[in-house]
Amino acid sequence: MKSYTEYLFFNTEKRYDILNITPQVEKAIDKSGIKEGLCLVNAMHITASVFINDDESGLHKDFLDWVERLAPFGKDKYRHNMTGEDNGDAHLKRTIMGREVVVAVTKGKMDFGPWEQIFYGEFDGRRKKRVLVKVIGE
Ligand code: ZN
Numbered sequence: 001m002k003s004y005t006e007y008l009f010f011n012t013e014k015r016y017d018i019l020n021i022t023p024q025v026e027k028a029i030d031k032s033g034i035k036e037g038l039c040l041v042n043a044m045h046i047t048a049s050v051f052i053n054d055d056e057s058g059l060h061k062d063f064l065d066w067v068e069r070l071a072p073f074g075k076d077k078y079r080h081n082m083t084g085e086d087n088g089d090a091h092l093k094r095t096i097m098g099r100e101v102v103v104a105v106t107k108g109k110m111d112f113g114p115w116e117q118i119f120y121g122e123f124d125g126r127r128k129k130r131v132l133v134k135v136i137g138e
Contacts, residue, residue: 001037001138002033002136003134003136005134007131008120010129010131011125012125012126014125014126015073016123017121017122017125018064018119018120018121019120019122021120021131022055022110022117024133025103026109028133029108029109032135034105034135035138036137037104037135037136038104038136039102039103039105039133040133041100041132042132043100043121043129044129045094045130046094047087047123047124049094049097049098050098050099050131051101052119053116055115067092067093070092070093070096071088071096074089087124090123093123101118105135
């Protein structure tokens with residue numbers, strides 16, 4: 001069995017953002033040379049997410065509005081922020097939106113359902129963060 005590891009780096013200008021990272025993951029799978037297997041993609045920070053959904057800008061705003069309603073930003077709203085941090089909301093948003101995705105690789109391509117794309121969800125941006133891509137198979 002072969003394996004291939006790559007790290008993607010992001011540094012969003014905004015505190016909250018959603019980026020389509022499907023092209024970068026496709027490139028990693030191409031580089032891996034793996035035709036049949038699995039591809040894991042996970043955020044390596046506890047205030048950022050990786051998830052699969054539709055590449056539709058209205059939906060992305062809906063996601064950001066939804067997590068803001070569930071876990072609104074606010075320095076005084078969270079016990080976590082009593083440590084001196086201000087990102088208590090971002091930890092909760094990350095957990096709601098998920099840490100990782102696993103996609104089947106078939107004939108060298110990600111075997112997506114209709115409209116599926118991979119997104120990086122940032123909830124405490126403006127600093128450098130990593131995403132792990134691990135491809136295993138033959
Ligand atoms: Zn924190």
